[in-house]
Amino acid sequence: MAHRQTYAQRAAKHPNPAAKALLETIERKKTNLCVSVDVTKSDDFLKVIDLVGPYVCMVKTHVDIIEDFAPTLIERLQELSVNHDFVIFEDRKFADIGNTVALQYAAGVHKIASWAHLTNAHPVPGPGIVSGLAAVGRPLGRGLLLLAEMSTKGSLATGAYTEAAVRMAREHRDFVVGFIAQRRMESVATESVDPEEDFLILTPGVGLDTRGDGMGQQYRTPKEVITEAGCDVIIVGRGIYGKGDNVDVQAVQAQAERYRAEGWAAYLARIQ
Numbered sequence: 001m002a003h004r005q006t007y008a009q010r011a012a013k014h015p016n017p018a019a020k021a022l023l024e025t026i027e028r029k030k031t032n033l034c035v036s037v038d039v040t041k042s043d044d045f046l047k048v049i050d051l052v053g054p055y056v057c058m059v060k061t062h063v064d065i066i067e068d069f070a071p072t073l074i075e076r077l078q079e080l081s082v083n084h085d086f087v088i089f090e091d092r093k094f095a096d097i098g099n100t101v102a103l104q105y106a107a108g109v110h111k112i113a114s115w116a117h118l119t120n121a122h123p124v125p126g127p128g129i130v131s132g133l134a135a136v137g138r139p140l141g142r143g144l145l146l147l148a149e150m151s152t153k154g155s156l157a158t159g160a161y162t163e164a165a166v167r168m169a170r171e172h173r174d175f176v177v178g179f180i181a182q183r184r185m186e187s188v189a190t191e192s193v194d195p196e197e198d199f200l201i202l203t204p205g206v207g208l209d210t211r212g213d214g215m216g217q218q219y220r221t222p223k224e225v226i227t228e229a230g231c232d233v234i235i236v237g238r239g240i241y242g243k244g245d246n247v248d249v250q251a252v253q254a255q256a257e258r259y260r261a262e263g264w265a266a267y268l269a270r271i272q
């Protein structure tokens with residue numbers, strides 16, 4: 001199974017350029033930490049990314065929450081991505097018919113496909129959502145993550161829905177590179193498993209100091225997520241920068257290094 005191998009072994013074999021780049025970055029920087037930069041002002045956004053850059057394999061954005069968005073922000077983000085060596089994941093959670101998501105992905109104010117190496121989608125509309133996004137993203141070497149499970153209390157993405165998400169991904173392995181999920185997916189929908197398949201599991205709902213946020217979010221530790229559940233990347237937001245305003249430089253760097261170290265130790269424990 002993929003998660004018994006090292007990130008480097010998986011990178012060497014992965015057919016999708018975005019997934020390969022992510023696995024290589026994880027190995028090179030010895031970090032499986034993705035920071036989710038959920039702040040609303042461009043200055044705070046760039047400041048947090050510059051501070052956490054050395055500690056992350058990937059930065060996750062919600063570009064639609066930036067209130068003073070301008071196209072130059074994307075240029076700055078791309079510069080930081082090159083200088084600090086991280087992959088960019090726009091957490092857009094597409095959820096519409098194929099034609100609409102293709103337009104939302106390529107066009108509009110944000111032109112996500114032109115800069116985000118990875119994005120994600122809810123499988124709820126059926127396989128047409130993957131075809132629509134693939135028509136735009138595949139020629140650009142992008143990758144897609146399907147939301148097979150969610151971290152929140154009362155999530156409806158369970159059971160047969162999660163199984164259907166895995167089947168949908170298996171039908172589109174050139175573009176769907178993994179899942180947002182809380183555990184490995186190999187044993188979900190076990191018919192026709194190709195031993196060569198390597199879906200990345202990116203896992204939000206990670207925190208070391210609290211178990212929830214009072215709005216449905218549920219947190220587990222890096223050890224629970226990486227060692228015990230076999231996931232590949234921890235996604236951490238508020239655990240690292242709090243509310244994201246009045247950014248405390250040393251506190252943000254210290255938290256980023258703390259989560260990086262915990263995530264990496266949990267991975268080393270898993271592959272032993």
Ligand code: 6AU
Nearest residue numbers: 036091149150151180204205217236237238
């Ligand atoms: O660490 P937090 O709780 O501050 O932030 C978690 C981030 C947020 C959510 O939009 C996102 O992870 N998220 C997702 C993603 C990544 O798709 C899915 C999910 O099930 N739960 C979740 O929190 O930006």
